[in-house]
Amino acid sequence: MSLITATNLSKSFGANDIFAGVTLSIPHQARIAIIGPNGIGKTTLLRILVKEEEPSTGEVSQARNLSVGHLPQEAGFDSPHSLWEECLIPFQSLREQETELEHLEVAMADARQVDQAIEKYGRLQAQFEQQGGYTYIHRIQQVLSGLGFTPDEYQAPLSRLSGGERTRALLARLLLSEPDLLILDEPTNHLDIGAVEWLEGYLSQWKGATLIVSHDRYFLDQVVDTIWEMTRSGFEVYRGNYSAYVTQRSERWERRREMFEAEKEKLEKDLDYIKKNISGQNVTQARGRLRRLTRHLQAIEQVGLEAALSRKWSELSTRVDTTTSMLSPEEAERRVAALREPSPKPPRLHLHLHADQRSGEIVLRTHDLQIGYPGKVLFYAGDIELRRLQCTALIGPNGAGKSTFLKTILERIPPLAGEVELGASLNIGYFAQAHEDLQPERTLMQEIDAVAPEMLVANIRDYLARFLFTGEDAFKPVAVLSGGERGRLALAKLALNGANLLLLDEPTNHLDIPSQEILQEVLDEFQGTILLVSHDRYLIDELATQIWEIDEEKGILHTFKGSYSQYHIEQEAARLAEKEASGSKTHLRKSTRRLQVSAEDRLKQRRVKEVEALIDKLEADLAILAHRLEDPPQDTTKIQKLGTEYVRVQKELENLMEEWGELHE
Template sequence: ALEWLEEYLSHWKGAFILVSHDRYFLDKLVHKIWELEFGRLYEYPGNYSHYRALRQERLERQWKLYEEQQELIKKTEEFIRRNIAGGDFRASQAQARQKMLEKLERIPKPIVPKKIHLWMDVKRPSGERVLRARDLIIGYPNAPLFHCKQLTLQRGERVALIGPNGSGKSTFLRTLAGELRPLEGTLELGYHVEIAYFRQSQTDLDTPDSTVLDVVTANTDKTISEARSFLGQFLFSGDDVFKKISELSGGERSRLALAMLAQLGGNLLLLDEPTNHLDIDSREVLQEAMRDYKGTIIFASHDRYLIQAIATQIWEIADGELKVYRGNYEYYRTQRALLAQPPSLQRGTQSEDEDTSKPKRLSPGKEQRLRERQRAKLAAREAELMNAVTALEHQIAQIEKEMEAASYAGDHQKLRELTALYRQKRQELEITSEQWAQAAEELANFSVSSQGL
């Protein structure tokens, strides 16, 4: 549904204003960001990724100006203190500087938004193989959801589990966590695998009369002082720690669930929609924590920005089957686009030198010449695609410069046209890069097989 809306809005001829925490969505569609922060509105040209860089530059610039002015004020006040009481020329200077300070427009101290502090440790590493499954059927009695012929997961992999609502993502995570059994097939966890599970429903927090502080002290060995300090890292400060679980907002429940997850020390994280209810800053912190995590992760999410940044594999549940794509989200999209093409385009056309009607025996010389021609064709195709990728990368870089210039100039019509062209070229680059990778692999495999003859 998001991709449909994304495609629809990308061809929308009018203007639109959208409010969203979906960073991938913002990256694809917008060419201006309005940020509301501490009662002020800041405007940034470009998409979300550009906004992040410009926002950091703005904050650094504000801090520099503030610190420079504070240093000037400090030195001026010191000069005034030492010389104001005298009756000479320096006293006159001190009085003049005092008037200058009184008229000086003070630069306010920059306010830095508070962020959660999240670090997920691994107490003990798992074995090399984390998970192995064969002939799985996942679901409930009389209601199977999907099947999977074979799965293998190695230590350190980060898997994004995607699929429509109701396809079985949460059920699969519950099965991995041992709360449900597979309907059929085998599912084995590897040596020393210890699971830390973040539930979408957060039912493990369903103790409505307990307070936030109660949850931490009951599930850890922290003292009350240590627990309050720990909760402060997740933005529970002051009397917030005495809030009852039943009074928490969705964002507060998510932050508390992440706090408890960080204490588990498991080496296999199972995360079910971990960015739900989190603001953008908290999503960024979670993303960094997942990137730095030393164990293995399987996470179900609709957050495509998180998936693109973190996943090394995509496991898609669709049409009652789990399919594995060994790459990030853009790789998955490219593969899906290729699979949607006619079979002849997916596999390439048969070489004119090949005749499959009946086997032929060729002399060694003719066979060698035939293989040389085949290799030359593969090499030419690989070089052609490599040049096409390079040309597209240069075109995209030029378009990005023109987009930035148009954004700063306020030329919104040109920016819309450039944005559409940028998306088109990015899609061409994705498909061409995949074709180049396949051509390079075919050439390498052909060369290896030729050496054995």
């Protein structure tokens, strides 16, 4: 049985239809992504599936006892807990068992209760261990660290965290809860690249089903095997990850185009026969063809060409209104000519970036550059160079100084040391992550007029329509725009700049996948230089010819010549080599004891061996005590002593195991 089944779902707000005709089934161990343009209703659909919202029509059924974890785009939950307390919630049962084990340890010291306590303790301890009682603390630490939280933040009250931090906290709790179905709405929005890569690895080992809405194409390549493309009339289903979807989508569109052309040619041939014979000797055959042509046109117009060709008329008759009388040959000809090629393509923004002039060969050069603010050094960039037509991706953790670096180039923030030397004939175009260059009180018309005062009002409206702002949208104030709409407006202004150096700070943030694809194509064709700050690894991998990585721990900028994929392979190889080297050193130390290490490391390794020896001894002692307790002496005083000794050894063993784990971190 499927985890969730939905039949003929639709959703409307007043006269505004969001989506219709959605029928779906989520099987066990599903790895599904829902994609589609902004505003198509993806988030609304997720809320309907988890029964947080009612559909206008249709039904949703869930498997009995199904556990669902739902991560909304912004976690608005209120909680009196700290971050750590919130992550303990999924382990409430284990914590209760832990408390009961402690009570039993006390009871085992009482001669009157020792027999019953020992028997119950053994059963409960086995259950506690099987359910992860000795590892859940480590799991919490692993998940919080993976999602970018530091130990200093563990005790922070959730009420004091930012919206993005609360969303990450909820994601941590959901991952630790291990529901049957994990539903994630834009889970990578508040994660840096390191955290996203950790999440990819975690989800690849996920035992349950996942349903994910995301605009992160690289992420989708790693974690899903089915794509549901959402349209106004339902779903287009594709097997495979995002890259497979792109290939299949192109092939599907091409097949539909060929099908349309073949069908239109057939209709035109039928029309020729009808016009030649409608008044002649073969009038009966001509009228029969015209009747069939009328019915076929009605089906195409009402349910689409693909449905009209793939279904029998007995199936179509319930969906097609055939009350219209037979068309005249002239009307049939007009309606055949009016048929348009079917396409699931959503409206696309029309963006073109043109460099008005050629820059010098050296676009940007730094000398002993240090980035940061007074009293806070972010990183040392040293001497780096950006040349004409290069596309460089600047990557690093959140807060490492990427945006600050761009603002230093723009001379909005002075360097702490060193200098930035800009090349000749430069015209810089800047896309700000927070869109701070947009004025909230201005309308869209006024924003465009501010950078292109020579444009007529009608031309501005036509220009805005290329960026999917139609009708009265032109007169909206910037303050009411969504994040995606602000991004499109910022791109519209950037395109009027004629820049030959683009400084782009998270340009795909809030853009839907169709808009990301267009932006990628345009940047790929741009005849200028690009310095790109982005968490969008798909975009980086397609465009970047070199990578600048901020090493936050060391406070320096590393440079790498090549694509992101090449960079990633090299990073993995370096990590593997470091791990192997570390393993070789450990082996050498054990076999020869001649490796020179710091005094601290020697003491630590000595303590590891001491702890391991003690653990071996205590495990042996515990086994002996357990054997004696299975066949206890008749003397109750001796039984009590055995129980007390068992509890003492067990506790000491647990403490040593915890110390052993800390020594190996």
